[in-house]
Amino acid sequence: MKVEQISIFIENKSGRLAEVTRTIGEAGVNIRALSLADTSDFGILRLIVDQPGVAKSILREHGFTVSMTDVVAVEVPDQPLGLFNLLNILDHCGVNVEYMYAFVERCSGSAVMIFRFDNTDEAIRCLHGQGVTILTGERVYSV
Amino acid sequence: MASYFNEEFETLPRAALEALQLKRLQQVLERVYRNVPFYKQSFDSAGISPAAVKSLADLRYLPFTTKQDMRDSYPYGLFAAPMEEIVRIHASSGTTGKPTVVGYTSRDISNWSDLMARSFVAAGAHRGDIIHNAYGYGLFTGGLGAHYGAERLGASVIPISGGNTRRQIMIMQDFGSTVLTCTPSYSLFMAEEARTEGIDFKKLKLRVGIFGAEPWSEAMRHEIEIKLNLDAIDIYGLSEIMGPGVAIECIEAKNGLHIWEDHFIPEIIDPDSGEVLPEGTQGELVITTISKEGIPLIRYRTRDITSLTYAPCVCGRTHARLTRMSGRSDDMLIIRGVNVFPSQIESILVRVEGVEPHYLLIVDREENLDTLEVQVEVGEELFSDEIKVLQSLAKRIEKEIKENLGVTSRVKLVEPKTIQRSEGKAKRVIDNRKW
Numbered sequence: 001m002k003v004e005q006i007s008i009f010i011e012n013k014s015g016r017l018a019e020v021t022r023t024i025g026e027a028g029v030n031i032r033a034l035s036l037a038d039t040s041d042f043g044i045l046r047l048i049v050d051q052p053g054v055a056k057s058i059l060r061e062h063g064f065t066v067s068m069t070d071v072v073a074v075e076v077p078d079q080p081l082g083l084f085n086l087l088n089i090l091d092h093c094g095v096n097v098e099y100m101y102a103f104v105e106r107c108s109g110s111a112v113m114i115f116r117f118d119n120t121d122e123a124i125r126c127l128h129g130q131g132v133t134i135l136t137g138e139r140v141y142s143v
Numbered sequence: 144m145a146s147y148f149n150e151e152f153e154t155l156p157r158a159a160l161e162a163l164q165l166k167r168l169q170q171v172l173e174r175v176y177r178n179v180p181f182y183k184q185s186f187d188s189a190g191i192s193p194a195a196v197k198s199l200a201d202l203r204y205l206p207f208t209t210k211q212d213m214r215d216s217y218p219y220g221l222f223a224a225p226m227e228e229i230v231r232i233h234a235s236s237g238t239t240g241k242p243t244v245v246g247y248t249s250r251d252i253s254n255w256s257d258l259m260a261r262s263f264v265a266a267g268a269h270r271g272d273i274i275h276n277a278y279g280y281g282l283f284t285g286g287l288g289a290h291y292g293a294e295r296l297g298a299s300v301i302p303i304s305g306g307n308t309r310r311q312i313m314i315m316q317d318f319g320s321t322v323l324t325c326t327p328s329y330s331l332f333m334a335e336e337a338r339t340e341g342i343d344f345k346k347l348k349l350r351v352g353i354f355g356a357e358p359w360s361e362a363m364r365h366e367i368e369i370k371l372n373l374d375a376i377d378i379y380g381l382s383e384i385m386g387p388g389v390a391i392e393c394i395e396a397k398n399g400l401h402i403w404e405d406h407f408i409p410e411i412i413d414p415d416s417g418e419v420l421p422e423g424t425q426g427e428l429v430i431t432t433i434s435k436e437g438i439p440l441i442r443y444r445t446r447d448i449t450s451l452t453y454a455p456c457v458c459g460r461t462h463a464r465l466t467r468m469s470g471r472s473d474d475m476l477i478i479r480g481v482n483v484f485p486s487q488i489e490s491i492l493v494r495v496e497g498v499e500p501h502y503l504l505i506v507d508r509e510e511n512l513d514t515l516e517v518q519v520e521v522g523e524e525l526f527s528d529e530i531k532v533l534q535s536l537a538k539r540i541e542k543e544i545k546e547n548l549g550v551t552s553r554v555k556l557v558e559p560k561t562i563q564r565s566e567g568k569a570k571r572v573i574d575n576r577k578w
Contacts, residue, residue: 007528009521011558037530041555042521044530063560065521069528098529116528 001124002070003137004052005114008045009065012038020045020064027058032141033114035101046101048073048114050141070120073103073140075110075133082111086132093126095119103140112140145395145458148264148296149257152405153460157453160461163405165199167433172196172205175439178223181216182441202408202431203419207442210243213383218244224436234282235382242282245382246437252291254434258403259292259388265401265458266376267351267394268322270297275320275349277329278356279305284386285356289324292388298322305329308336319348323373327354327363331500332564334370345372351394353378355387358447358468358486362493363500364397377467383443384430390465396457399464406434409463410442411451414472425450427472428465446472448484476506476572478513481550485571491543492519495536501562507575515552517544520559 010016021031024047033048049055052068059066076082090097096118103112112135117123127134147153155163172193175182186192189206196202213221222229230249234242247255268274274293278285286304293300301318303311305325312333314320323330330352334344352371355378367375379400380387389407390400402409407430411420414427428445449465456464470484477483485504493500505516519540527533537554544552563570 005528007526009526009533009556009558011556011561016558039530039534042533042557044528044533046528063558065523065526065559067523067526067528 001072001134001136002120003048003073003114003135003140005069005071005116006047006049006052006055006059007067007069008047008059010043010045012041012043017045019062020059023058023062023064024049024055027054029055029058032105033101033103033112035099035114037099046099048103048140052141069116072115072117072120072124072127073135074113074115074127075108075135076113078106078109078111083113086113086127089126089130089132090117090123093122095123095126145393145460146264146269147460148261153261153265153462155405155461157461160404161199164408164433167405168199168202168408168431169193169196171431171433171435171439172441175223175441179221181212181221199408202410202442205442207417207429207444208440209444210383210446213243214241217241219246221438221440222246223439224248229437231287233284233287233382233386243383245284248436251385251435251437254406255288255385255388256291256295258385258406259288260295261403262378262388262391263292263296263298263322263353265391265393265460266322266353266378267374268296268298268353272296272298272321272350273319273348274298274300274322274324275303275311275315275318276300277303277305277311277323277325277333278387284380284382285324288380288386288388289353308333309340312337312340312342315347315349316342321348321350323349323352323371324378325352325354326356327359327367327375328357328500328564330354330367330371330375331363334367344370347372349373351376353391355379358470358474358484360486360490360493361467362490366493366500379447379465379468381445381447383438383440384432384445385435389430393456393458393460399452399456399466401456401458401460401462401464402430404462407432409451409465411449412444414448423450423452425466425469448472448475474572476504476515476574478506478515478550481548483515483548483550487548488517488544489571491547492517492540495540495543501560501564502571503562504572505575506572513576515550517552517554518557518562519554520562521556522559 030050035046037044098116100115176193185206228248229246231247234244276289280286337344352373352375364375377392379390390402392400410429411426420426428447428449429442432439448469453463470486501520503518507514540554
């Protein structure tokens, strides 16, 4: 039920983001979704890719600091209040969202959002209980 | 039971040692007064003659010799022996202007070899060891100094010199090196490279590492001992005085560096007033060479900051110990009036878990205020997927620096391996202030 996300430490200087995308691109890895969190000095690039293992090792070989994080991919009805209802469920379960970002592609008529929770297992249990669709890693990597 | 290279001299009772020092001091003073115009002039203008030195305590009345005096006498002006007797010439790196040049007679080379062999034994090395000597060979004294000492000891020396780290690691692995000699920062760089290549440093046969030529901290020793799985020993030397092997820690105590007092007389002075400071007080190390023929130096100001103790050591050596160098008075940064040594910041960084001791200090001045930026590499042990965790790490380091050193800094997290690695002395400071 969890999706493997790759996080990469990037200094705020020109060309670093390009270097990451070139490195994984040349290894035949395709990006499915991404988010960039930044401060004045550095940023963290978070990626969902079709081949997380390959991406991780090729980035390491090129000297990047990389970590893998478990995130959850959730189907969100593509309509007003769709996201609100989902967040409301999580709120009732007492789960906090550390960060989230959206998939570009839709999946069977719904939007897909990537969530990082403070308590991943509890979040999955909670969403399941409320009938929310959670996408598997395989499904997400091949969207 | 400690082992010695020259038990008689290394354990000489203090009274006998001091008598020997005085005799050698009086001889060297006579010789430099006679042979070196600089010293004749310097003693004359201070109004003191060599014959007036009746005790070791009288040493304090003699004028200092400085690095500037060596530069002014460039290249051979301070040599006390004719060139026919000089068999080797070395020089300092000379990053600021002309290098300082030193010459050795064949007896000087022999003494140096002996002292370096003593140092190897004090560090726990012995005949049969395979000494991987990664100090640079050349004008720099490190490579040849350690080399001759290793041969005098009767160990097998691999004269690998600095550089080509991958080859170094291959040779250490294949040749079964048991002792490593290089700068402390280079040893960590090697461990890092080995890891990248999937080689476990802990499986090498290295037992002892003898590290010097740059100041390092107790925390860095701890880090090196864990990452390289060996006893890390601090060695001290400088080309002006001889080269490596002026002083070394004994493996029994790892607590202070024994300075070979039958060849060198150490003093600690207040760097500002020049007054001799009492035992145990921190100040600038001043050394008088009492056996050298090529270029004897009287009260040479090393710029290194340390203190001196004559307390007996568990190893049985009677020679005084210098505490670990806390830096050079040249390296000392004055930031908003606070004295800061790069090694102090290093200790703080190593203490913060996961921080690699690869760092760079950038000092600048904005609107008449000094600023200190500390660049720290973020390795995988340290990296978090969450911004707030990384930011709080930077804050924690800033707080530690503020609390320990009293100076405000800005910590900048940078990608691993972006700070330039050095295969010799590490460059730790960039000072952009305009004076």
